Amino acid sequence: MSAFAMRRAAPAPPSAAGTPLRDPDVLDERMMTRRGVWLTVLHLLIPGSAQALAGDRRFGRLALGVWLAGAIALVAAAVLWFVLPQLLLTLPTNAVGLTVVQLLLAAWAVWWLVLTVDTLRLLRLVRVAPLARGLLGAVLAVALVLGLGGAGWGAWAAGVARGTIGTVFGSGRYAMPADGRYNIMLLGGDAGAGRLGLRPDSISVISLDALTGDMVTFGLPRDLDPIPFSAGSPMLAKYPDGYGAHGRCNVDVCQLNSIYTEVELKDPQLYPEAKAQHSRPGIEATRDAVEGALGIPIQYYVLVDMGSFEHLIDALGGVTIDVKQRLPIGGGVAADGTPTGVKVWIEPGKQHLNGNRALWYARSRHGIGNSDYKRMARQRELQQAILRQVNPLTVLTRFERVAKAGSKTVDTDIPQGLLGEFAGLAVKTRGQKTKTIEFVPPDYPQGHPDYERIHAVVQKALR
Structure with a gap:
């Protein structure tokens, strides 16, 4: 065959x-x-x-x-x-x-x-x-x-x-990057006891490269005096020499974080479009002041309510902080500045803090060597630690609590359509070293600061 x-x-x-x-x-x-x-x-x-x-x-x-x-x-x-x-x-x-x-x-x-x-x-x-x-x-x-x-x-x-x-997040205005960067004003707001209205104690600007995610953070002390305003600001016509110059302001203390309170309580009509832009008159006035102080445009803001921040931290399971200085929880202060009547302390070293202790870490005013500048730096450190330590597993397992706490903690004018853009930049940023510049004493005096020098330092850092 x-x-x-x-x-x-x-x-x-x-x-x-x-x-x-x-x-x-x-x-x-x-x-x-x-x-x-x-x-x-x-x-x-x-x-x-x-x-x-x-x-x-x-x-x-x-x-x-x-x-x-x-x-x-x-x-x-x-x-x-x-x-x-x-x-x-x-x-x-x-x-x-x-x-x-x-x-x-x-x-x-x-x-x-x-x-x-x-x-x-x-x-x-x-x-x-x-x-x-x-x-x-x-x-x-x-x-x-x-x-x-x-x-x-x-x-x-x-x-x-x-x-x-x-x-x-609203559906407000879309702002293009300025010189290739998004500049976001981050405010740590605190409506403490005895205060009339909220007052942002922590003021900083996060500058993100729109392509690479390179991040630079600028910290401003709350007690700058006087403070210039950016060109075109309604506050510039009212305070042409700067807010607080010659002792002129419309509240009891003339400093950077007082601008929010003054405009919110006494001059909200200066910013009639603020609400429609998912903002507030006090925030817009503060934005104009920060633009004037740093010499760069601010596209968006994020306001973190420090009082509600406690619940967000608890929802995330706490936050780990490398504590540099022993800080009191509660108590008072003696005439020589030492704490008195303190029963609980936040000890130095790496500490995993719950929401209450984290808030005391950010707010504590007493303690040997403590100061307003260190307290403001600790608030920024806490905010950045939360951003670094948030991981997908924590968010998934505590999703409802995190979402509920976040909606009460954060206020911003970043539109929904840009969330993907910023989330992607955040992914790139986490893999890079970030630079932080604090414009605080002794290198930068809060009284009659040299704004030309500050502008030059900002431009050099961004370049």
Whole structure:
């Protein structure tokens, strides 16, 4: 017989219709058990493959197509995370994107339910070995619960995040980077006992390179006097020589952090568009003063309520601080400046602080060698420690508490549409060294400061 004839006489490979997966011998318990294991594993690894091999082929191909599209999307997301994280983070940081996430998760939950139930049908559990019957059924049941539970939790978390973003972030103006940088004014507000209105005790500016995420932080003391205003500011017409010059202001103390209180309580009409821009007159006046002091434009602000900060820290599980100086919790102060009546102290060294102790760390005014400048520096240190130590696992496991505390702690005019941009820059920033410049005594006197020198230092740091 010729080779050609032998090839023609050789039996053809079995078709899909004749494979044990599609047409099994239902009386062979051992074979049915192996088949059940294979279909279960295939369903868990490649959803839809069980249907393509043992069920409705058309349905299986559709399911495989969905799985393939999802796998491609995950690979693309992984690439974007390293190449352009801003674009990837845009989806989960705005209301529209979170709505899309909710709908996709709901659709995936229904799809997973249908595929898992159909896979269970294909197994024909009554034909497999008794021990394997219970094991395979349990595996599919656990997979079903985990899949539906995970999708349900994700949809719920997306809804909570959408509500928080809608509360904290508005849909205000979009500002372009100035000389390639976003400059964000960070205020630590404190409406302490005996004060009329909130007064920002901690004032700093975070400057971010819009491409690289390079970050420089400038700290300003609250008691600068006098303070210039940027060109075009309504406060410039009122205080042409600077706020506090010649003792002129409209509150009891003429210094940088008094500007907020004065404008909020006595001159809110100077900034009639503030509310529409998701801001306040006092914040806009403070922004004009900080622009004048540093010589750079400020695109956005973030106000952190130090009173509510305690709840945010507790929601995040505390914060670790390298304490440099022994600080009192409570008590008073003697005539020579030493603390009295103190029962609890924050000791030097690395300390994991809960919300209450962290707030005392930021607010404590007493203690040997303590000062307003050190207290303001500690407030900035606390804010930066929170930003550095927040991790995805903490946020996921405490999501609702973090979201609820955050909505009460943070106020800002950063629009929702830029959250992805800033989140991506934050990812880049965490892998770099940051520079901090404090314009505080003795190098920079708070009385009649040399603003030309400050402007030059700012420009050199940004270059």
